Amino acid sequence: MATSDTYPSRQRSRPRADYRSRSRVRARRRSLFGGGPAGNEQLTAVTGVILLVLFAFIGITILRIGQMLWLHLFVGVLLVGPVGLKLATTGYRFTRYYTGSAVYRRKGPPHPMLRILGPFVILTTLGVLFSGLLLLLVGPTSSNLLRLFHKATFILWLGAMGLHVLGHLAELPDAVRAVSHEQRRRDDLPGTRGRVIALIVAMVAGLILALIFLPDVNVWSHTGLYPAGYAAHLGH
Numbered sequence: 001m002a003t004s005d006t007y008p009s010r011q012r013s014r015p016r017a018d019y020r021s022r023s024r025v026r027a028r029r030r031s032l033f034g035g036g037p038a039g040n041e042q043l044t045a046v047t048g049v050i051l052l053v054l055f056a057f058i059g060i061t062i063l064r065i066g067q068m069l070w071l072h073l074f075v076g077v078l079l080v081g082p083v084g085l086k087l088a089t090t091g092y093r094f095t096r097y098y099t100g101s102a103v104y105r106r107k108g109p110p111h112p113m114l115r116i117l118g119p120f121v122i123l124t125t126l127g128v129l130f131s132g133l134l135l136l137l138v139g140p141t142s143s144n145l146l147r148l149f150h151k152a153t154f155i156l157w158l159g160a161m162g163l164h165v166l167g168h169l170a171e172l173p174d175a176v177r178a179v180s181h182e183q184r185r186r187d188d189l190p191g192t193r194g195r196v197i198a199l200i201v202a203m204v205a206g207l208i209l210a211l212i213f214l215p216d217v218n219v220w221s222h223t224g225l226y227p228a229g230y231a232a233h234l235g236h
Helices: 006-033 034-062 069-078 078-096 103-105 113-140 144-185 191-210 214-223 228-233
Strands: none
Touching: 034 069, 034 078, 034 103, 034 113, 034 191, 069 078, 069 191, 069 214, 078 103, 078 113, 078 191, 103 113, 113 144, 144 214, 191 214
16 A cells, blocks of 8 residues: 555656756757857858868869869759858858847857858859759750859859958957857857758758759760750851
């Protein structure tokens, strides 16, 4: 038979179990969404490095576009994933700052040059990617106007991105000090798991999109920059 203090002991154990359950939920949320401005800055920086590597590879393919056309197209589509993540992280910082988030206000606004260049970088990046995807969909018989637009936005993007990188180099010492301070204050910056998952999802999404466009990439790589009839029409 149960004694008189059995039920009170069970009742006392429930709050403890609920507290442990809530603690586990908070720990999981911190591992996915924690980190605040320092975590956002870390994810933005890592994504930026990945993009610089991919853009450098795109530049190499342009030098040998005849032999590396399919790589140029495939990696160009792959870029959509990490570019989307970079826009998301910078857009999130922008939104939190201008909606009055205390921690993002203390972090301060981006470098003035980066705030000025931001819209140009976004517009030229979207212009290059969307015109490239449209060229893939239309095929090698696409109009000269679309090809010209793609080349023009790429040149504009190259200039804006160069200044953008210089602006980040200017604020790099402050960023390093901020992240170092955050790491000294905490043994492990929370949200690492979430940031890793975000990077993996962005790269996998870009890869899946590139595979979806693979038939169009093959059409371009087998036909060349100009189809035979089109080249003859131009007098080549």
